[in-house]
Amino acid sequence: MQRTVGFGMVALTLALAVGPLTGLTSSYAQTPGSEKRQDRRDDRQGAQDTRQTGREDARGAKAECKAGDEKTRAECRQDKRNTKQNTREDARDQKKD
DSSP states (O other), rough: HHHHHHHHHHHHEEEEEEEEHHHHHHHHHHHHHHHHHHHHHHHHHHHHHHHHHHHHHHHHHHHHHHSSSSSSHHHHHHHHHHHHHHHHHHHHHHHOO
């Protein structure tokens, strides 16, 4: 009989201790932080896509420049650098907004 009463007291104590804690799990405290993190992820992905597109454009511009005879190789390299730098600036602006 003693064992039955002891088990009942333990079960009752656990029920009273766990009951209030179950109400805390349904709160939405992390939702605004999650949304901000997802927004930052989207901004970073957009900036990365912008930089990748700029790299491809710069390669194409350099190839066209080298195919033509108007500019020297150094001028073609500088054009590629300028294209990539402008793209980096655009990506930075996109990331900050």
